[in-house]
Amino acid sequence: MVKQIGTLFIILLIAVPISAQQSFHRSLKLMGSGFQITVVVKDSTEANRVIDLAINEISRIEKLISSWDPNSETSLINKNAGIKPVKVSVELYDLIERAIGLSGLTDGAFDISYASMDKIWKFDGSMKEMPSKEEIKSSVAKVGFQKIILDSRNKSVFLKDKGMKIGFGAIGKGYAADQAKALLLKNNVQAGIINA
Template identity: 30%
Template structure:
């Protein structure tokens, strides 16, 4: 089992316990004082799992095996990837995929429909053009964007639940599930841990955070989860919320970006323009029960902007959001009132929509 190194330290700044109101609290039975933990670099990000249940160390191996299996099936440009095969057969024929990949693509299609295209699973031709986050990232010409933009249309993705097939109707179309895959895999890891008998754990897939169960220290205590400062390195919190069995997903303009002539272009692409989203939002954190939902919704709200994004999230059951604007103001949905706490000295200010 690998030891936790410096790459894991930021998480320690984010996760704490909300149990100070309980005097002489009794430790939960069958919990270890120090969690079983492992950190691996997968899918281009640092993945850390921590399990607190006594005797459940082997659950880490099972969970990491599941991550690797899904990553191999989903990664677009990896040889043998099912999603890559779907893209290769665009405009030619449907491709049969495994149940997990079909489920992921179904989620992506659902959120594409639900957000009216603010999130679009067929954004592949545009993300490949910019390739932000990779060594060959560049700002494409307007002509290049104009040529590829007509290929971005989630309505041209056909799913057959009976045959478990995926078909892209036009040649050169391409799925890009990067905006939802980590959330899906996070949820699958949680399911795997539960099947192994784990009741208390922290799952961190490079920004997709899930806190399973209550605090390992005190009965019925909640985790104090940090909301990522989108302008700082991973693990720097601008605020906190107490949560149990919830996921927190943050997207921000400084997470991955391309800088050209002094202008920053974020990695999240607007499927309507072919350019990265460009509004007053600097970051969005989604708090919900399923990480796959948090992934898709954080992208969709960037397209909708602060006001429409707030309205969109308020209509979602069991879903809350923290919006951070470029002028360092923080807006929260109604369910976070009296729960969200701004970190002292963070440089941010709470604000409300008029």
């Protein structure tokens, strides 16, 4: 079950009464946000092992989708906008395809190409005035999920316009939490919470 409130994602594992098991919890910062991982297992050794697996999975996904990491596949796509398609991993290709599907369902209200606007909009509290109408118009011109070209045969992604960017701020943490949950379930964790 996934509960979404703004950027809050809570992933619940199968919650069943489990005798002789205890709840173990770890809070840390991942993907630029607070994550709390709780598992119900037999002892602290097992808890540390499976929580570490979940943390490693979330960190792996962050390296894949981060637009801040210059070595990520996402950064490579952004650097080659308007220049050439970039061959990516099946996982990233599938995530982008899924995001484009959500964009279609929402008539563009959800759009991973929003990241093209990052040069004029700052969400760190440093902005003292609104950008000009011309700056906004120019920035918005680079946004549009329809300009993200996927090649399913080559598993490549091409952003049609120079200056276009994609970013996973809206779905990255939820995707990472889902993947960590799946990994915990594969490792016989039958109850817990991943809160991002």
